[in-house]
Structures are given as C-alpha cells and as structure tokens.
Amino acid sequence: MKKVKKAVIPAAGFGTRFLPATKAMAKEMLPIVDKPTIQFIVEEAIESGIEDILIVTGKSKRPIEDHFDSNIELETNLRDKGKDDLLKLVQETTGIRIHFVRQSYPLGLGHAVLQAKAFVGDEPFVVMLGDDLMKDEVPLTRQLIEGYERTYASTIAVMEVPHEETSKYGIIDPDNQLEEGLLNVRRFVEKPKPEDAPSNYAIIGRYLLTPEIFEILENQEAGAGGEIQLTDAIDTLNKTQRVFAKNFKGQRFDVGDKFGFLATSITYGLQHPEMKDKLKDYIIALGESLEQTEK
Ligand code: G1P
Secondary structure, three states: OOOOOEEEEEOOOOOHHHOOOOOOOOHHHOEEOOEEHHHHHHHHHHHOOOOEEEEEEOOOOHHHHHHOOOOHHHHHHHHHOOOHHHHHHHHOOOOOOEEEEEOOOOOOHHHHHHOOHHHHOOOOEEEEOOOEEEEOOOOHHHHHHHHHHHHOOEEEEEEEOOHHHHHHOEEEEEEEEEEOOEEEEEEEEEOOOHHHOOOOEEEEEEEEEOOOHHHHHHOOOOOHHHOOOHHHHHHHHHHHOOEEEEEOOOEEEEOOOHHHHHHHHHHHHOOOOOOHHHHHHHHHHHHHHHHHHHO
C-alpha cells in the first residue's frame, strides 16, 4: 500500500466575497489574528504527516509564495535587533516542501485539482480547502489518513449543516455505516437546493482521494455554476470504487464567509496568549453597552 504523503491546496480563487480587500491581495493571506489562513492549513498538513504540499495558485497570489520562502533582509533586521521570538515566527514558514503550480483559467475546483496530476502521480493524496479551518484533538487530515490505512478507499470529510444551507455545499446521499462515523455513500451532489438535497451532510473541505480521480477529472464536464466540479468527479469515482464519507466531530470554522471570518477571528483571539484577556474584557464591555442601548 502506498502511504499518503502529498497534499494539494487549491488557492486560485478570486476571493470575491472579500472584495475590495482581495482586489490586489490573495484571500488566503487574510490573517486570523496574526497568521494567514493558509498557514493554518499548511500546519494541519504537516501535523498529519504530509511531506510535500502543492499549492494551486493564480493571479495576485505571489504573496503566498513569498510567505513560505525565506526573507533574508527581514531576518537579518530581526536578528540585529535581538528580536529572537519574531525571528523564530518568521522562520517557521520556511523549509517546508511546498510546490506551486498555476491554474491559468478559473474553471472550477475540479479543474484546480487536475493541475496536481503530475505532482501526485499514482499515489493517494489529500485535498485541503483553505476556506475551512478545523479543530480537533487529532487533525482531520490525520483522521482521514488513518481511515485510509484501514480501508484503502477515498474518503471525504462531511458534517451536518442546517438544511436550508445545502445549496452552499457538496451534499452526500448517505448509506449504511461501515463503522462508527464512516458512511457508505450512494451519491454526491454539488450545491443542491434544499428541496432537492438528499441529506444535510455537507462536504467540508478535506478529501482523501485515490489517483484514479485524475482520469475522471480529465473528462469531467462543467456542472453546478458552469464549473468543473470535484464533487461530480467523486460521484463518478464512487461508481467504480468505494468512496466513504467521514463524519467529522470536531469544530469547523468557515473563513471563506465574512461572518465566519469575524467569528473565527474572535474565537481564535480568545485563545491567543497575547490577546485573550484584553479581548475578553472588550467583549464583556461591548455586551454591556449593547444591553444599555437596547433598554
Ligand atoms: C467547495 C466544494 C463544495 C464543498 C465546499 C466546502 O465549494 O465545491 O462541495 O462543500 O467547498 O467548503 P465552494 O465553497 O468553493 O463554493
């Protein structure tokens, strides 16, 4: 059995939900407190045992490449000023085996993943979407890899969402359980309207896939929103080999949405060693003043 050592992070999207902030800046570089969202994803990959990461980029994404490179001028400056803690932070993001490929045309998530074909070769791999940050005792990507080591099958992370929100997600039609939390799937559908959705189990941005997905993606026609959808290719894969859904029990933070981004910033801020006390006091005071104005 081949080990799962490679991750693909699609990061070519325009980030239209965050305009004008993302007009000239990669949305993946928007920080949660002081760390770019994409760094959380890279850290999850490394903590899960991934050795090589491919980031699929597009226009305005150079800052991502620079972030994971050394910055000699900055490092020298911090060293000279004795700012060793900051120097350590800056150096944490270098030396990781990160590779880049550009998606020349924004034809959809399936098309972005197809750009990873040569990088992945004939190995199982993971796809990690930057809009979803996950928290659990064992990183979700690690959970998917551990599952693969038992089943040798593609496995897609899912979570229940409010039924009225199904049109924002890929949704599964769940079948019986293989084991606790691991479901067989009848069908994968991209962004169904609530009245057409086969369940409220949504795909949440972590996928473990076998390399046979590439052959399917090469012939995949455009689906929902006129885009080449990864969900549609997974549905086809499920017809020739088993694809499981893993019901994630940890916490998911949607940083691809403005409200989700703010909520995540507050939650992470309340856990940040430098921020937490000040932020807590601020929130309590804010709550009190809101109560006053409502009276
Ligand atoms: C993508 C996928 C969708 C999935 C979602 C999770 O959609 O196409 O199946 O449920 O990510 O965040 P997007 O949010 O890019 O429109």
